[in-house]
Ligand SMILES: O=c1ccn([C@H]2C[C@H](O)[C@@H](COP(=O)(O)OP(=O)(O)OP(=O)(O)O)O2)c(=O)[nH]1
């Protein structure tokens with residue numbers, strides 16, 4: 001007999017008042033890397049994002065990101081391609097100790113106004129492992145073949 005354990009980390013979500021009735025963030029295909037986040041804007045007052053403008057769009061949930069992980073808030077490529085809608089701070093970083101509402105900083109880089117309706121899938125969140133480094137100040141860097149060469153030093 002094979003016993004299958006679910007080894008995935010658990011993501012606890014706390015629904016806020018403005019998230020009432022919204023679908024939970026979800027992976028939209030079997031192998032999706034990110035779960036889609038929905039706009040928790042007022043159902044009676046969609047948000048219009050004019051060209052060149054940005055807005056902090058609520059998701060209606062607090063995410064308890066498991067320790068040792070982060071949430072990366074990334075654009076949806078369809079919205080970016082069709083409408084020029086992106087996450088201005090992409091990838092947005094949600095820390096594992098953050099207990100506020102997750103919000104999405106959308107920007108309209110397109111030429112037309114974009115209307116964000118309640119429940120619209122506006123971005124996606126990838127849960128990714130994080131390593132916190134120990135920080136140590138030293139006086140000289142070790143030698144390498146690359147040295148200080150960067151920013152195209154190996155050719156274009
Ligand atoms: O797209 C995002 C990015 C951040 N956050 C929340 C969760 C994150 O843990 C917190 C702080 O984000 P960050 O560290 O990127 O911003 P900061 O400007 O450094 O703010 P702080 O001084 O609060 O760390 O804001 C979001 O809800 N969505």
Ligand SMILES: [Mg+2]
Nearest residue numbers: 093094095098
């Ligand atoms: Mg910070």
